[in-house]
Amino acid sequence: MSKSIEAVKRKGKAKEATIESKDQRWHCRNRITLVFGSNDVEELETYTYEDGKLNFKTVDFHQAKSKAIEEILDNCIDEYYRGHVTEIHCELSEDGKSVMVEDNGIGFPIEKVPQVYSEFRTGSKFKDEETDEKGFLHRTLGQNGLGAAATCLTSDEFKVRVRHYNSKKEQTYTFIDGALKVKKTKPKPFKGHSGVRVELKLSKEVYKNDVVDEELLRKRIIDLAYNNPGLTFYFNKEKYHYKKGLLELAQRVDPDTAQEFGASAYIYEAKNTKGKKVKGKIDLSVALNLSKKSEEREKFISFVNSTPTFDGGFHHDRVRRLFVNSIKDKLARNAKKEKLTLVDNDILTGITFTIGVTMPNPRFESQTKRKLVRDTHLEKGIEELMNKNIDKFLRKNKEYLEVVMERAKSRNRFQELKDASKKARKQKKQRVEKLLDANERKKRELCTLFICEGDSAIGGLRSARDKLYQGGIALKGKPMNVAQAAISDILNNQEFSDIMASIGLIIGVEADVSKLRYSKVVFLADSDVDGGHINTLLTNFFYQFWPELFDQEAICIAKAPLFEVITDKGTKYIETPDELETFRETTKLKIKEIQRNKGLGEMSPEAWKHVLSRESFTIISASDVSRAKEMLNVCFGKDTSLRKELLMDEDSSSSTSVSVSSTTTSSAKKKASKAPAKKAKAATKKKAKVTKKKATTTGKKKAKKKTTTSSKKKK
Known part of the structure; x- marks a missing residue:
């Protein structure tokens, strides 16, 4: 058995709760949020119609007040769904306190007006299974018989004129102070259109602010026009009529x-x-x-x-x-x-x-x-x-x-960069064994790092450099093509990892030259096609992750002399065969010896001194960022057809502007120049074959002619 409930011992007489019964008017006006939603101003993310466009913005929205007006408009739309309305008119007074809504529908029996607008659960749309003349269920907005009555009961003045199409009579009711007082005219015949006209002033006591927002009311009217193509709306005499519906809204x-x-x-x-x-x-x-x-x-x-x-x-x-x-x-x-x-x-x-x-x-x-x-x-x-x-x-x-x-x-690359920055920060603290570091400790902004091709080059750089301000690090062959590599692969690449740690760069973090260990990074490779390719691969690496370094003029190229010309008055350092030819033709000096350097490892100590003692180097810059990225993508991206077009097109190879892409295309130009030569060679061979064939055919004809002539002579 369950335990009996314990009796509570109370002192004196207990105060009982007062039981009240409130009418629907009181309930509606004091509990308006249950019917129309929030009665406070809230922020709403929506849009408004301005200058023929939609302006998405945050507006101050009063849900209850807005819904009170919409309920009257919705009744007009329900009549449109039933095929009775072609026009809806709405007007807002200058002070924003008085709203008028009128349609040209069929109205309803005038004796039902008090019930419809002052009593809940009164309407014509409760039969959810009611069908139209085609047998389809009616589509409607009003379903509960609450909306219009709630608007009336929360208005200081609510005036309704109903013109009933079937009885051909009209009557006007005026509900004052939430229908506490009701005035009415006598029923009479009407001329003109049938329908319902409502004029209302919302109660300031209920809504706190009885001014209706003109911008949001206009928005509601235009929304209705877009949703109901063919139905004509007027708001303060402005006409809204659309034919394509919501496509026109889009x-x-x-x-x-x-x-x-x-x-x-x-x-x-x-x-x-x-x-x-x-x-x-x-x-x-x-x-x-x-x-x-x-x-x-x-x-x-x-x-x-x-x-x-x-x-x-x-x-x-x-x-x-x-x-x-x-x-x-x-x-x-x-x-x-x-x-x-x-x-x-x-x-x-x-x-x-x-x-x-x-x-x-x-x-x-x-x-x-x-x-x-x-x-x-x-x-x-x-x-x-x-x-x-x-x-x-x-x-x-x-x-x-x-x-x-x-x-x-x-997004995937961003996440990789985020992960990479964590890993790179750890790598940054690690000692780089292959780095020939500059000795300056405080003024690192004066330091330059040379990225050299091969360990043999580092030997020459070691003896010729300014140890205080110049450092160096060697590459083993050609570096990775970062355009086709995952971030994780780049981080696991020892050479790039060492370069980043040496300079103080972190993938995914913007570079600031003033905070780096070296303010200049100079590429120093052999003066051949492979050297040009190394320079472009390094350019690609730095531009992919730190394009800002190019704006800060931190990335440069040092051109190594291809020839060392020993004359009677010292040594001349020349970079190209054309320059050498010009020098030989124009110089008055006596040339004792010409040494050709196949690579950096063959350069003399004097040549190294000559290269490293320059006051400035060739700066790589990108005047057109989008063009630079496009060119790097052509040269290093996954789409090989773009490179093929570049190599086969003489114009594109010759017209490439000097910027980041100028070095990028250096090796491409050489290949491009070979392509037309190959074409020409193939065409020459083909022509030779044709000529040979013609010659053979002519020979046969001559031989045949000769044979015929000799046979005739015999005869």
Whole structure:
């Protein structure tokens, strides 16, 4: 048996709770948040219409006040869905306190006006299974019979004129102070259009501020016009009428990036409570703006039965997920090949979705209708729309797929750089055994590091350098092509690891010359094709990770003399064969000996002194950053066809500007010059064959002619 409840010992007489019964007017005015949502000003991320464009921004939004006006507009839209309305007019007074809404529908029986506007749970849309003349379930916004009545009960003045089409009579009711007082005119015949006209002034006591925001009310009117193509709206005499619906709204976001993804009507069958089959129709449309260059997160503009779903809901989530999954499936093979993982942001960045849903009996989380809940028929309709149109979209937007892959690569590279910077910081502290360091300790900004080709070069540099300010480090052969290497591979490369540690560079961290161990980095390679290639590979390495060093004029090239010409008055150092030829033709000096240096290792100590004692070296600069990156990509990227075009095109090899790319193309130029020579040689051979063949044929003809002549003579 359960234990009996213990009796509480109380002193004296207990004060009992007062039981009250409040009418719906009191409840509505004092608990307005239950009906219309927040009664405080909040910040809302949305958009407004300005100068023919959409301006996405944060606005001060009063949910309850906005919803009170929208409920009257929604009634007009419901009549439009039933085929009774072609025009809706709205006006806002100059002081923003008085709003008028009028349609040209059929109205309703005038004796029902007090019930409709002053009593909850009164309306004409409670029958969720009611169908139109085509047998489809009605689509509607009003479902609870609360909205218009709640607006009336929270208004200081609410004036309604109903012109009933069927009875041909009109009557005007004026509800004062939340319907505490009611005035009415006598029913009378009317001339002109039928319909309902509402004029209202919201209660300052209820809403704290009774001024209606003109910008947001205009936004609501224009939204309704876009959602209902063919329906004409007027706001303060301004006309809004659209024909293409939400596609036009997307074009207003940005006409250059707008496109229709797809539109469809999904029809389904269901059974009502009596077991009778009924048909439902869901109209869906999805338009989008695809901005490939934008770095902003995705945006959604969405409506359900013309009402904006600020908080999204099921239709947002389903369209988003199906779109993302389709793109991931399409790029799965490429992503696997590139060893990349695609994330949602790679796909959705820069996209604005504009979604419209018109359906029977939509279900929202609350009376504010800001968020749609799941519906099985809507889910099937969205899946059908997305599956039907995704292939067409992908065929039209092949460049977009490339952008998605580039975003994934960039994100992956950013993460690698982040990881690399941690590892590089540890490497920076390690001693570099191969470094021939400068001895200066305090004024490191005066120090220069020479990156030499081969250990033999370091020997010459060791004896000729200024030990205080000049350091050196040797390469073993050609360095790695970083354009086609992973960050981890670069960090594990001993030569690049030593170079970074020597200078004080960290991958992923911007370089500041004033904080580095060397303020100048000079490439010193052999004066041949291989030496030029080494210089370009080093340029590629530094430009990929620290392009700012080129702006700071920290990267240079030292040209080693190819010839040492010993004359009767000293030694001349000459860099090219052409310069040597010119010198021989013009000099008056007596040339005793010409020494040709095949590499840095063959240079004399005097030649080393000559190179290292120069006041300045050839600075590598990039006047056009995009052009420099493009050229480096041509020379070192994965697309070999770009290099092939460069090598085969004499113009591109001869017109390359002197900048970062000037050294990049040095080896390419040499190869390029060989290509036309090969072509010419092949053409000469071909011509020779043709000539030979012609000559042989002519010989045969002559021989044949000779034979014929001699036979004639015999006869």
